[in-house]
Amino acid sequence: MIKIGGQVLDDEEMLRDVLRRFASLPGKKILVHGGGKHASRMAERLGLKIRLVNGRRVTDAATLQVAQMVYAGLLNTNIVAQLQALQVNALGLTGADGNAIRSVKRPVGEVDFGFVGDVVAVNVAFLQTLLAQNWVPVFCALTHDGHGQILNTNADTIVSELAVALSQRFETELVFTFEKNGVLSDVSDEHSRIPKLTFEQYETLKSNGAFTDGMLPKLENAFRSLRKGVRRVRILHALDLGSLNAEPHPGTILSME
Amino acid sequence: MIKIGGQVLDDEEMLRDVLRRFASLPGKKILVHGGGKHASRMAERLGLKIRLVNGRRVTDAATLQVAQMVYAGLLNTNIVAQLQALQVNALGLTGADGNAIRSVKRPVGEVDFGFVGDVVAVNVAFLQTLLAQNWVPVFCALTHDGHGQILNTNADTIVSELAVALSQRFETELVFTFEKNGVLSDVSDEHSRIPKLTFEQYETLKSNGAFTDGMLPKLENAFRSLRKGVRRVRILHALDLGSLNAEPHPGTILSME
Numbered sequence: 083m084i085k086i087g088g089q090v091l092d093d094e095e096m097l098r099d100v101l102r103r104f105a106s107l108p109g110k111k112i113l114v115h116g117g118g119k120h121a122s123r124m125a126e127r128l129g130l131k132i133r134l135v136n137g138r139r140v141t142d143a144a145t146l147q148v149a150q151m152v153y154a155g156l157l158n159t160n161i162v163a164q165l166q167a168l169q170v171n172a173l174g175l176t177g178a179d180g181n182a183i184r185s186v187k188r189p190v191g192e193v194d195f196g197f198v199g200d201v202v203a204v205n206v207a208f209l210q211t212l213l214a215q216n217w218v219p220v221f222c223a224l225t226h227d228g229h230g231q232i233l234n235t236n237a238d239t240i241v242s243e244l245a246v247a248l249s250q251r252f253e254t255e256l257v258f259t260f261e262k263n264g265v266l267s268d269v270s271d272e273h274s275r276i277p278k279l280t281f282e283q284y285e286t287l288k289s290n291g292a293f294t295d296g297m298l299p300k301l302e303n304a305f306r307s308l309r310k311g312v313r314r315v316r317i318l319h320a321l322d323l324g325s326l327n328a329e330p331h332p333g334t335i336l337s338m339e
Numbered sequence: 340m341i342k343i344g345g346q347v348l349d350d351e352e353m354l355r356d357v358l359r360r361f362a363s364l365p366g367k368k369i370l371v372h373g374g375g376k377h378a379s380r381m382a383e384r385l386g387l388k389i390r391l392v393n394g395r396r397v398t399d400a401a402t403l404q405v406a407q408m409v410y411a412g413l414l415n416t417n418i419v420a421q422l423q424a425l426q427v428n429a430l431g432l433t434g435a436d437g438n439a440i441r442s443v444k445r446p447v448g449e450v451d452f453g454f455v456g457d458v459v460a461v462n463v464a465f466l467q468t469l470l471a472q473n474w475v476p477v478f479c480a481l482t483h484d485g486h487g488q489i490l491n492t493n494a495d496t497i498v499s500e501l502a503v504a505l506s507q508r509f510e511t512e513l514v515f516t517f518e519k520n521g522v523l524s525d526v527s528d529e530h531s532r533i534p535k536l537t538f539e540q541y542e543t544l545k546s547n548g549a550f551t552d553g554m555l556p557k558l559e560n561a562f563r564s565l566r567k568g569v570r571r572v573r574i575l576h577a578l579d580l581g582s583l584n585a586e587p588h589p590g591t592i593l594s595m596e
Contacts, residue, residue, distance in 0.1 A: 128384060147413060154431075155412020156404060159481065159489055163435040167487035173436045174411075178420040180430050180474060215468060217437060224416065230424035232416055 083248070085241040087116035088260035088296075090320040091157060100259070101161065103324035105168035110213045110252070112244060113172075114221045115161060116237035121145075121152040141196040141234045149234050153222035162220055172218045177201075177225030178232060180208040183240065185225035185233050199225040199233025201240070204247035242303035242312075249311040256312050258300055259320035264334035265301070269294055277331070281305055281338050304336050340505070342498040344373035345517035345553075347577045348414060357516070358418065360581035362425035367470045367509070369501060370429075371478045372418060373494035378402075378409040398453040398491045406491050410479035419477055429475045434458075434482030435489060437465040440497065442482035442490050456482045456490025458497070461504035499560035499569075506568040513569050515557055516577035521590035522558070526551055534587070538562055538595050561593050 133140040158174040165172035177183030185199025223237040245256040268274040304315045318333020382405045390397040415431040422429035434440030442456025480494040502513040525531040561572045575590020
């Protein structure tokens, strides 16, 4: 399970390099991509206002349309076409396709997040059928509620939920990639990479405020996945996808102890 | 093979009714949808100019992006989610997914149509695998060139090419649906439906200028499909999808003789 996100999706050349590395990975694989920055730019072009509550985006009907257009329409379709050119038999998916990922609209509490879905079920049998055909599923950050409504779901959450579900039947490794060299103890210093991050270290660093708003949910999802049966979780630079098995290893390997 | 297009896609309520009828159709089925009017409106919102040459749209890079966003991002994803709610195990596809439909960029002659693809290969084995799983493929009007480029391809052409390719292995019926009662001898008179249209009648009516710009390519594709092995081709109102086997039959049945 490979997640690509962040600036990688914004840089056509880097994306092409990353997809080339992804294509060369052996074994069954699934790609999940984000695209929030693209979506924000498109929302701006359409004159939509981004509504943030406590730093989190609220997905109203117009914003959901933009998410669908950008994630499923532009990014997913282009990534699939590029992977096909690399001889990877990719299949672009939202959670609605094959009922792959069902979610429920987040209940309205103090904040109404709008059309945001919390994952309730992953269709492992469906994914197993795709993987058995040597097809490569490529997911964007959309799910459905089973009643006809598409919902916006964080891509880090999607990749984690898929990894946890698949780990019941497969030995599953989860790799978060982005434009940094891994988890950094000092976000402004690319050389402060933490090669191995235990849950205890994570808790300490978190209470010291060492992590950015983008990194925190990634780490939460990562440790949750480890606890729930995913064999190995790593966070690394997208261009290091080609050297996953190198020694010394790139990026950060997370571990419970 | 069912094509839905025209105003059906513009009317949420009618689309829901049509999808309900599609869901109740027995047997293996594939849905193909257009969405040109949606795309035109989105292009307008984004301040893009539509370029027409001899009445045909030119697909520049920005227009292709809009097509991807609207066809694959909005319409396809919403249709798949709605079909899933109707217990149809739908799978949304562009021609890039599973290398389903490969095309070549139309050669530049007197006119450069831009990112428009002419179909060169349909991956019947891929479709057969999907249908064997009782999944229902839902195609939008996009193909790929095998070198990483998405291309715009007319939805009537896509549905015809798919039907012809599948007719080599399956008994295939092709149904074009839209917001009229079938082929009309007088386009302004809904009661002028032609229940059965032979190729000879078609040629006569064509030379009399009886057909609109939208109907002509449909009929060309339709007769071409018949010649190439599709068992039956029909053109009818989308709401008549539920009464395909009624007597007297709805819409227009085409025949070579």
